Amino acid sequence: MDKVKKGVRLDRISKIYKDPKTGKDFYAVKDTSLTIEPGSFVTLLGPSGCGKTTTLRMIAGFESPDAGEIYLGNEAINELTPNKRDTAMVFQSYALLPHLNIFDNVSYGLKLRKVPKDEIKERVTKILSLVELSGMESRMTNQLSGGQQQRVALARALVIEPSVLLFDEPLSNLDAKLRVQMRTEIRRIQQEVGITAIYVTHDQSEAMAISDKIIIMNKGVVAQIGSPYDIYYHPVNEFVADFIGEANFLRGKVVYSNEKQITAHIEGTDVILPNEKGLNAGDSCTIVLRPEAAILKESGGLKCRVVLSCFMGSYQNYHVMVGDTLVKLEEHNPKNKHIFKVGETCCLVFDPDSVHVL
Amino acid sequence: MATKQGAALDRKKLLGDPIMITTIVLLITFLTLFILYPLAVLLVDSVVGDGGVGFGVFKRIFKIPTFTKAITNTLKIGFTVGVFATAVGLLFAYVEEYVKLNGFVGGLFKVVSMLPVVSPPFVLSLSMIMLFGKAGILTRYVLGIYDNSVYGFWGIVIVQSLTFFPVCYMMFKGLLRNIDPSLEEAARDMGASRFKVFSSVTLPLLLPGIGNAFLVTFIESIADFANPMIIGGSYDTLATTIYLQITGNYDKAGASAMAVVLLSITLLMFIVQKFYLERKSTATLTGKASRVRMLIEDRSVKIPLTLFCATVALFVIIMYICVPVGALFPTWGYKFFPLTGKWFGQVFSKYKGLKVFKDSFILSFISSPITALLSMIISYLVVKRKFKSKGFIEAVSMLAMAVPGTVLGVGYIRGFSNGIFGSGILQGIYGTGIVLVIVFVVRSLPTGTRSGISALRQIDKSIEESAYDMGANSFQVFSTVTLPLIKDSFLSGLVTSFVRSITAISAIILLVTPQFLLITVQINEFAEKGAYSLACAFASILILITYAAVLLMNIGMRRFGVSKISEK
Numbered sequence: 001m002d003k004v005k006k007g008v009r010l011d012r013i014s015k016i017y018k019d020p021k022t023g024k025d026f027y028a029v030k031d032t033s034l035t036i037e038p039g040s041f042v043t044l045l046g047p048s049g050c051g052k053t054t055t056l057r058m059i060a061g062f063e064s065p066d067a068g069e070i071y072l073g074n075e076a077i078n079e080l081t082p083n084k085r086d087t088a089m090v091f092q093s094y095a096l097l098p099h100l101n102i103f104d105n106v107s108y109g110l111k112l113r114k115v116p117k118d119e120i121k122e123r124v125t126k127i128l129s130l131v132e133l134s135g136m137e138s139r140m141t142n143q144l145s146g147g148q149q150q151r152v153a154l155a156r157a158l159v160i161e162p163s164v165l166l167f168d169e170p171l172s173n174l175d176a177k178l179r180v181q182m183r184t185e186i187r188r189i190q191q192e193v194g195i196t197a198i199y200v201t202h203d204q205s206e207a208m209a210i211s212d213k214i215i216i217m218n219k220g221v222v223a224q225i226g227s228p229y230d231i232y233y234h235p236v237n238e239f240v241a242d243f244i245g246e247a248n249f250l251r252g253k254v255v256y257s258n259e260k261q262i263t264a265h266i267e268g269t270d271v272i273l274p275n276e277k278g279l280n281a282g283d284s285c286t287i288v289l290r291p292e293a294a295i296l297k298e299s300g301g302l303k304c305r306v307v308l309s310c311f312m313g314s315y316q317n318y319h320v321m322v323g324d325t326l327v328k329l330e331e332h333n334p335k336n337k338h339i340f341k342v343g344e345t346c347c348l349v350f351d352p353d354s355v356h357v358l
Numbered sequence: 359m360a361t362k363q364g365a366a367l368d369r370k371k372l373l374g375d376p377i378m379i380t381t382i383v384l385l386i387t388f389l390t391l392f393i394l395y396p397l398a399v400l401l402v403d404s405v406v407g408d409g410g411v412g413f414g415v416f417k418r419i420f421k422i423p424t425f426t427k428a429i430t431n432t433l434k435i436g437f438t439v440g441v442f443a444t445a446v447g448l449l450f451a452y453v454e455e456y457v458k459l460n461g462f463v464g465g466l467f468k469v470v471s472m473l474p475v476v477s478p479p480f481v482l483s484l485s486m487i488m489l490f491g492k493a494g495i496l497t498r499y500v501l502g503i504y505d506n507s508v509y510g511f512w513g514i515v516i517v518q519s520l521t522f523f524p525v526c527y528m529m530f531k532g533l534l535r536n537i538d539p540s541l542e543e544a545a546r547d548m549g550a551s552r553f554k555v556f557s558s559v560t561l562p563l564l565l566p567g568i569g570n571a572f573l574v575t576f577i578e579s580i581a582d583f584a585n586p587m588i589i590g591g592s593y594d595t596l597a598t599t600i601y602l603q604i605t606g607n608y609d610k611a612g613a614s615a616m617a618v619v620l621l622s623i624t625l626l627m628f629i630v631q632k633f634y635l636e637r638k639s640t641a642t643l644t645g646k647a648s649r650v651r652m653l654i655e656d657r658s659v660k661i662p663l664t665l666f667c668a669t670v671a672l673f674v675i676i677m678y679i680c681v682p683v684g685a686l687f688p689t690w691g692y693k694f695f696p697l698t699g700k701w702f703g704q705v706f707s708k709y710k711g712l713k714v715f716k717d718s719f720i721l722s723f724i725s726s727p728i729t730a731l732l733s734m735i736i737s738y739l740v741v742k743r744k745f746k747s748k749g750f751i752e753a754v755s756m757l758a759m760a761v762p763g764t765v766l767g768v769g770y771i772r773g774f775s776n777g778i779f780g781s782g783i784l785q786g787i788y789g790t791g792i793v794l795v796i797v798f799v800v801r802s803l804p805t806g807t808r809s810g811i812s813a814l815r816q817i818d819k820s821i822e823e824s825a826y827d828m829g830a831n832s833f834q835v836f837s838t839v840t841l842p843l844i845k846d847s848f849l850s851g852l853v854t855s856f857v858r859s860i861t862a863i864s865a866i867i868l869l870v871t872p873q874f875l876l877i878t879v880q881i882n883e884f885a886e887k888g889a890y891s892l893a894c895a896f897a898s899i900l901i902l903i904t905y906a907a908v909l910l911m912n913i914g915m916r917r918f919g920v921s922k923i924s925e926k
Binding site for chain 2: 064081083
């Protein structure tokens, strides 16, 4: 595809809905600005009701923003109806046309664009081979598996060569194994075509696996934008830390700080940590501790008591109480390691560099 | 406030879509002109009818004893029929869903559920008279009772109950299917007897549905014109009184006011039914049955229930059979043999049968595709699109359901005989086939729309959105996606509206001009004159036509219906 790649820009977008129960207005999306680079794969991630799907549907044109402007490339597209926008969407329920066969489904958009017959045939054949469905042209949609149907939906969106591909939780109807396989597929195809893609999901591992950039949304506003690595290791708040991966939060008080380091008092123990946020003595702080970032030892670190110890195969799952705080741990590759039992007291040990201070 | 931008953008997008705008404008014009306007005229008429604004006309009609009597008559009948039809319908549905039936009884049930679809409205009245009337076969020849009168309250009640209970039966069947059997099994498991399970679990779940069925029947009953006309005798109901007021007494203002009274009653019922009971009856039964119900095989329950239902079903079927048979007897009530074809002959030789069937057929044939397409467009707009006047379109097309045919008929007379508001505009259509076609369309629109809406609700919204997203405009979405997906509903709407139109009488009888001879009007005339054999001959042919139409639809559905998707 030798089309000029286009990005998407949202300029202070808001969308207001009426709550059907209370009749009150609320912001589904509030004053959100985003820039999505041409050719990048960006994921909108968040719990249900966070505004991610509304945002996507506004980009597609199904919903109209109550404030702000949406740009596709340099063009303002607020007033364009979905059929006039150069976007193509892959729906959660696939939304294939059940009365048409695969070929007719994929060629639907091309026929509307009055593309010559020969060219339609050529382009459909090419795209079907890209999604590995060659030879299925004359099948009806209900003769395909869920994964195959999703490929058809993807092919149908790709074949019209849109500037932007939109995905609305495309894998949530598939079983876990297929989901993993399809997300790799989607990433491969996006890279091959080099198209701008905006992907909505509530599955954080899916988002991590395919995105160049993740936009985490919560209650209608953007919580954090960053690469999967950034977001995992440098979450801006507890919501993000908790939503991406598993996180334990240890509360403490800064007793000493300089530019590089702080000393935090946590559950009766002083811990030296990097000072990324410029905290001062007397501030309270929260430590984000990933389950794989700490181990249990006989001595050193924070005192704790084991309340659950469970062998999971690839790791040993512990729940320990550090003071009144429950901390979940995963000790990987537990073979030949000492296994702590429920009721034992021991010590929680972690490397200051592998935790994040909020 | 910020909301304005979204609404403004939606409006702009809509305006950028000329096909949508044109469709919406045309629809609103049609609905306003042919549903709202005639009703508004009635209201205006009854307030200013006798000269001077006020309630003079109402005061006058409420002094007419036959009118006040008609109100109580109508309500009494509506209530009794509502109770009977609901009870029998519930029993039928219960037996079908809960009791193990043998093939024969199951077949009877199927026939009974089909009959009201194909039958003209007054067939049961005809056969009631022929079976139980003065010269009735059963009363006079089997039981030896002379002078038995079927005319009056009980005649109407029996006929209407038998006519309307299949509708209740189908409603309850749907509701019972949605009750999760495990609820009842749990009650049974905790020690409840079968009757206790019914009274403490099944019945409370059905309660809103029962209210719903009762009111639907009530509305149907008080709006019914044909049966009271034929079997009511001197027992007048509102519908017949209005008819007589306008055709006999030429009191148009009075008839308008009476129509307003009748309309207020049905409208009130309709509002209660629509906004209170219908919502509740589906809300309590949202659960899908998790497994198949264990059918009752207990003979002490099974035999009496089955026997009762089978008897009712057989009775109804006999009444229908009575119609073609009645047309074959040389003289009903006096001479039965040898069977003769002379009445059928006379239909065509003496009574312009060919023209009668041609007129009815052509008018219905023109109106049915219009109705079907219109109701699909309305359903599409209501279910799939959002725009401001959508509520209006939905409300008005549903409102038509609550308008009795007689009321609509009077409204059209008052509204169009001198053109719109007496201005002469559109006067040209009055008395022509166009007005008849429009009435047919309006009368069938609610049923078509309702079935279209429920069909469209089954279809995932994103299927149309995907087509829209791929670049299709509204018209392309509707014609290449929506319509092909609901073609079953479209086809059945086509046939239903055809059948409804060709069997319609209440509104039409007020509007038809001598240049058109319609079957139902003919049947009514012959029945009034006591020429039952001729009425039966006409009715038999009519049933044949409607049955053929339904048969055609079923074949069509099998050929072009859902099967196409799975066949390749």
